[in-house]
Amino acid sequence: MSQPATVTGALRQSFDWTGVSGRAVYATAFAAQILCLGAALIFAPTLPVMWVIVAVATFVFLGQMRRRMRDAGWRGGWMWVAMVPYLGFIPQLILLFRRSAGTPRRGENTTLRKVGWAVALAFCLLLAGRSSFYAPFWIPTGSMAPTLVHNDYLFSGSRFVTVARGDVVVFRHPVNGTDFVKRVIGLGGDTVQMVAGRVVLNGTTLPQTPAADFAETMERQGAYGTYPRCRNAPVALGETCLKTAAVETLPSGRSYTVLDIRPERTDDTEVVTVPDGHMFVLGDNRDNSADSRMPQAAGGIGTVPLENVKGRVRRVVFSLDGDPTRLFRRVP
Template sequence: MASESKKSGGIVETIKTIVYALLIAGVFRTLFFQPFWIPSGSMKDTLLIGDFLFVNKMSYGYSYASCPSLYLPNFGIDVDAKDLCGWADGDNSRLFGSEPERGDVAVFRHPVSGRDFIKRVIGLPGDEIQMIRGVLHINGTAVELAQQPDFEETASPQGPQGLRPRCANGPVGTGGTCVKERFAETLPNGRTHSILNIGTQGSDNTPVYSVPEGHYFMMGDNRDNSSDSRVPSVAGGVGFVPYENMIGKANRVVFSSAGSSMLFFWTWRGDRFFEKIE
């Protein structure tokens, strides 16, 4: 009898330990840092498919979007931040709020789907943004561009989704060299980062976007392969992102894998471990 009681008590203690661990992890993720895998190539070459980073939630303060969400369609799991913190949604404000700066690489909730996206903050509230012949214009002035060596990568399936890169040198067979033009883009506040160009397309010439108060204009660094604020959210893009939808700032790549699984150690990109995000 004593043995059964001891065994039962051990099971209860194990369950309590797991529950406490989950609660601590939930609080940590809600208040401090959120893990994020880069699933697509929209931020190349700043971020590559398979980069892993932690998003600093303390950067911009807290809103309903700070609550964790979990989307695992293969297991039928879809827990949205609004399911937990929807009561705090609606006033476009933040607790201990700090405003994003132009040039920040930030994770945010998509205004329609609620999925987590990562892009660069390009337009601030009140700005006018326009693309003219592939050149970003902010408040009527073209940003400074400097030609850099081309970005090259192997034309092959990338990441768990097996995405193939688009190339400026046309369709390239598997194993070939995929080339994109690369430029250093300097924003009005002096922040410089790398952008890529694949070719001429519709998003290279846009109307003027007037960023509403309390919203931000987000763009991917891989300009011709990014779904961002240049297309309204109801039309499949991102549109203007409300302040309360910002989750946090990405500062550094922690780990990176070029393969379809992080367990394939031979695909690890050791040169990207702990790399600072510009």
């Protein structure tokens, strides 16, 4: 049968599983599905319609895959194997190279097939390395402002790193297993305490240098649609919300900006001795962060096992809000 020359042609053919499709058409459908899925993983938090696009692309691909199987002389049972998560990639990839049953097609467009193979291989490598070498993360709240703001999209680096004080890390919550991102303040053997909103690390108060106020617009933010808390409250919608900023410096000389709104009960805590193999973490937006200042028994994070670290954050990739100043922004 003739191959579709348009998207609508591919859609029509996807309803006809009795027909056949060559490698070029199949490779195009395969690459389109992978690219749509990748785009959805990035943009779906703010653009849910991406999942509708993924569903359409998947439907087209399944139809073209069944037609490709008929063209390659495969039995219908292979369709079920090809739909098994992860394992199904094996027959799907083989179909990119499998010749048509009987006389090989002549003049078939091999360029599209090669493109499809390259996209598939890259996607498989990303899946294989996701848990070990990188992990995508979307910032849903402002607990790490101004370092990371809501709707920042980033990749955390390999989990096979030595965590140091001052690192911003993505980790698994030790109780509920959800992903969090915070800054490491203390490691095994360290003592950490908050006194009047200042960090006391191993008996020494970390110095803070005043910085320009952090300003943001009073509006709903992040995944939960919450309003920011402001030092200059009350603030009307659309007006400027201010927080006091200061540059905090660790004994290693590493510096970063932290925020303060007003006195809170977490500004003063008991001394915590960090167990070996654990870390004490804080959000940079100190009055708007659930972190190690609250023990797990009180609903907080407490100290976190180092084995829960999923990766270290070095740069923001981009902002889902489209803010150009966030593009490849370095994380201090």
